Amino acid sequence: MTDSSSRPTTVYGRPVTTDGVPNLYEGTAVAPWTPPAPGIDNLGITSVDTFAVPGVGEYTVDFSGYVRVVRSEPTSEEWSSAEVYTNLIEMKMVGECAELGRITVTLNPDCLSTGQIRTPFDPYAGEGPAAKACRMAVGAIFDMPKLGLRLANKEPIILTIDDVRQIPPAGSPGKGQIYRMLPLHDVQRLDDSPVAYVTSLRFTMGGYTTVEAMAAR
Amino acid sequence: MTDSSSRPTTVYGRPVTTDGVPNLYEGTAVAPWTPPAPGIDNLGITSVDTFAVPGVGEYTVDFSGYVRVVRSEPTSEEWSSAEVYTNLIEMKMVGECAELGRITVTLNPDCLSTGQIRTPFDPYAGEGPAAKACRMAVGAIFDMPKLGLRLANKEPIILTIDDVRQIPPAGSPGKGQIYRMLPLHDVQRLDDSPVAYVTSLRFTMGGYTTVEAMAAR
Incomplete structure (x- = not known):
């Protein structure tokens, strides 16, 4: 693990610059079916994760x-x-349950978490503009x-939202594409066997x- | 990109030593429902990939x-x-089609490709021993x-085999867990936008x- 000011060693996709890109908050207008100018979207999120x-x-x-x-x-x-x-x-993101205690999820500074929005190769058929993925x-x-643990995923968590009709896709449900289990490793012993797994992740x-x-978070 | 003698910068899971581990070839006996001693499995593979x-x-x-x-x-x-x-x-792995020409797939030396075999948290119900994932x-x-391209995935390809009753799971069908698209980047311009995608991967x-x-390959 390195501190958050260091350069990520693992880059999952295309880096996007934040230079000169405006922060966007509550009150920002979103036009459907319209590619927007670059922005930094500050968005709420909820998720139900199973460990x-x-x-x-x-x-x-x-x-x-x-x-x-x-966004680029x-x-x-x-x-x-x-x-x-x-x-x-x-x-x-913060959550809590009796057995695991309070859990706080943040970005791993060793990774650049990347994504994209594009028309899928298998779009829904139908009238009108094609929704994006x-x-x-x-x-x-x-x-x-509570458990004295900080866990990291070494395979990326793939978060997907389908049927995207506006950017950002605020209000849309999404899913972590986890096939049966995603291993989580103790950050103090990253090269050891996983100590836990995410088995399901659904977010909005x-x-x-x-x-x-x-x-306030 | 670095040469194949360098240390991988991205490690997707738990490293496994090859020190003192025997190479296993044709003629090796495999016992079902039995965890085997460590070995290096030299196995054939076929795959049908869509780009x-x-x-x-x-x-x-x-x-x-x-x-x-x-195997550990x-x-x-x-x-x-x-x-x-x-x-x-x-x-x-080698394949060919008219439009893309001959395609050779090898490991990316920048990544340590890792995996595991364990009883899933959602096993098939039924009599007898539980199959592994x-x-x-x-x-x-x-x-x-033919296209003058060498492409790399920056998100790992997750290959899965279900219903594993012996190790190695020779003869079993498996799947690349690709949700709609897996981006491929030109290795000369890894931080640019992807130039192609894998949209389906099924292997045996x-x-x-x-x-x-x-x-002879």
Whole structure:
């Protein structure tokens, strides 16, 4: 593990600059079917994650918090052909359950968490503009002080949102594409066997939030 | 990109030593429902992969070749509780189609491709011993000399085999857990936008192969 000012050693996709890109908060207008100018989206988020701890049990935890996502210049002004690249530059989600205690999820500074929004190769058939698919590969830290553990995923968590009709896809449900189990490693012993697994992750992107709401997290 | 003698910068799971671990070839006996001693499995493999190149087309290619997988000491002698960790230490698969030409898939030396075999948290219900789940996170290079391209995935390809009743799971069908698209980047411009995508990957593990068959690839 390195401190958050260091350069990530693992980059899951295309880096996106934050230079000169405005922060966008509550009140920002979003136009459907329209590729927007670059921005840093400050959005609420909720998630329901299930953790399996071998020999101990399986626990489902409700999280809420915020994310900050920087978006690139779209590759086209036209919705159907536009691609937008994203980096998750900050995340804080907090949840709690009796057995695991309070859990805080933040970004792993060793990873650049990256994503993109594009028209899928297998779009829904139908009338009108094609909805886009949003995907992001995320490296996270799960801090579990009650257990004295900080856990990290070494394979990215692939978060997907389908049927995207506006950017950002605020209010849309999404899913962590976890096939049966995603290993989590103790950050103090990253090269040892995993100590826990995420077995399910379902999230909902919130709308634009405020500086005050983020600071209160 | 670095040469293959360098240390990987991205490690997807638990490293497994090859020190003192015997190479296993054609003729090796495999006992079902039995955690085996460590070995390097030299296995045939076939795969059917679909590539999407934006603005150009979608192409499905049949691959065949081999993999070399080192397996750890099982964590238990008992099948039901045993976990086995794996590293993919070599891969060569070759396929061809008219539009993309000959494609050779090898391991990305910047990544340590890692996996594990364990009883899933959601096993099939039923009589008798529980089948295991096998998963591996792979960083690969797709060499396409006809197009003058060498492509790499920056998110691992998650290969899974279900219903594993013996180790190695020779003869079993498996799947790349790709949700709609897995981005591929030009290795000369890794931080640029992806230039192609894998949209589907279905493979079958072969049995133990021979030194001669591997050399002929």
